[in-house]
Amino acid sequence: MDELKYLGQLPRVQAPIGFESRVLAGLAERKERRLRRVKTLRFSLAGASAFLLVGFVVTRLFILPGTGPIASAGGKKDRLIPINEPVDYSREIRELARDSGTIYILEQVSDINTADISY
Amino acid sequence: MDEQDLVRKVQAGDQDAFAEIVRLYKDRIVNYLAQFTGDYQKAVDLSQETFIRVYFKAKKYKPLAPFSSWIYAIASNLAKTELKRSSRRNTVSLEEVTSQFDSGIYSKDRPDTGLIKNLRSALDDLHPRYRIPVILKDIEGFSQEEIAKILNKPVGTVKARISRGRGYLKRELEKALHVRGEGAALKGESHGRA
Numbered sequence: 001m002d003e004l005k006y007l008g009q010l011p012r013v014q015a016p017i018g019f020e021s022r023v024l025a026g027l028a029e030r031k032e033r034r035l036r037r038v039k040t041l042r043f044s045l046a047g048a049s050a051f052l053l054v055g056f057v058v059t060r061l062f063i064l065p066g067t068g069p070i071a072s073a074g075g076k077k078d079r080l081i082p083i084n085e086p087v088d089y090s091r092e093i094r095e096l097a098r099d100s101g102t103i104y105i106l107e108q109v110s111d112i113n114t115a116d117i118s119y
Numbered sequence: 120m121d122e123q124d125l126v127r128k129v130q131a132g133d134q135d136a137f138a139e140i141v142r143l144y145k146d147r148i149v150n151y152l153a154q155f156t157g158d159y160q161k162a163v164d165l166s167q168e169t170f171i172r173v174y175f176k177a178k179k180y181k182p183l184a185p186f187s188s189w190i191y192a193i194a195s196n197l198a199k200t201e202l203k204r205s206s207r208r209n210t211v212s213l214e215e216v217t218s219q220f221d222s223g224i225y226s227k228d229r230p231d232t233g234l235i236k237n238l239r240s241a242l243d244d245l246h247p248r249y250r251i252p253v254i255l256k257d258i259e260g261f262s263q264e265e266i267a268k269i270l271n272k273p274v275g276t277v278k279a280r281i282s283r284g285r286g287y288l289k290r291e292l293e294k295a296l297h298v299r300g301e302g303a304a305l306k307g308e309s310h311g312r313a
Contacts, residue, residue, distance in 0.1 A: 006238055007242075010235060013159055014150070015145035022167060024134070
């Protein structure tokens with residue numbers, strides 16, 4: 001069967017008139033669109049970076065004040081330095097015990113065993 | 120100017136060189152895509168898209184293979200994608216249906232008498248896997264090695280696909296001829312009785 005040789009004789013078509021200018025117009029439009037997309041992307045990235053930066057600063061200054069620079073500068077006066085100092089009353093009591101007629105009532109005034117003095 | 124020089128200029132962003140490439144290839148690409156899709160308007164649109172891609176992807180082209188193979192590869196990929204997309208949509212306009220009905224062509228159930236029309240119809244029914252190499256070989260005149268480069272497949276695979284594609288076309292044409300023969304016989308019979 002030789003009919004397949006007619007494949008090469010199938011009617012050929014040509015590009016329509018003005019095809020080149022259509023392609024070039026399409027290309028110009030696509031370039032413009034690409035440029036716009038790049039600009040949008042650039043603005044979006046800049047906006048996102050600025051937003052992140054502002055977020056970081058706000059978080060650092062107001063939301064987490066314990067670690068921020070303002071907190072460390074202004075909060076010094078409220079700071080407590082715990083110092084444990086054992087207090088020995090035995091000697092004092094022994095010295096005062098020479099006075100007769102002195103009655104000592106020893107009363108526990110705190111639930112805490114060690115005496116904490118805050119400076 | 121040499122084709123490779125043109126490509127180098129396009130890679131540098133020269134629009135005149137690009138216009139020259141469009142001028143050189145437009146008819147071949149439009150014809151190839153028209154044979155592949157069977158739809159001239161779609162072929163023109165796809166060709167336009169092919170050339171735009173050529174411009175934007177020109178920097179990726181390496182002169183290891185001929186430039187023509189590269190353009191045909193882009194066109195083939197676009198056509199395959201379009202075919203998949205349109206088969207998903209699978210819609211036919213009413214206008215198209217009525218015009219085909221009126222003209223009495225393009226029907227699988229009623230093979231027409233023209234050999235070219237039968238060939239066209241069989242080609243449209245052929246799976247794209249086989250249709251592309253058959254068109255590239257038998258209509259566009261590429262060698263098997265060039266087709267292998269275009270499709271990025273081994274030469275053996277290309278040979279097998281061309282052979283299977285041609286086999287299918289032959290069977291379809293024989294079927295159409297058989298129906299035509301029967302039709303003619305029936306016609307003769309009825310004339311005889313009359």
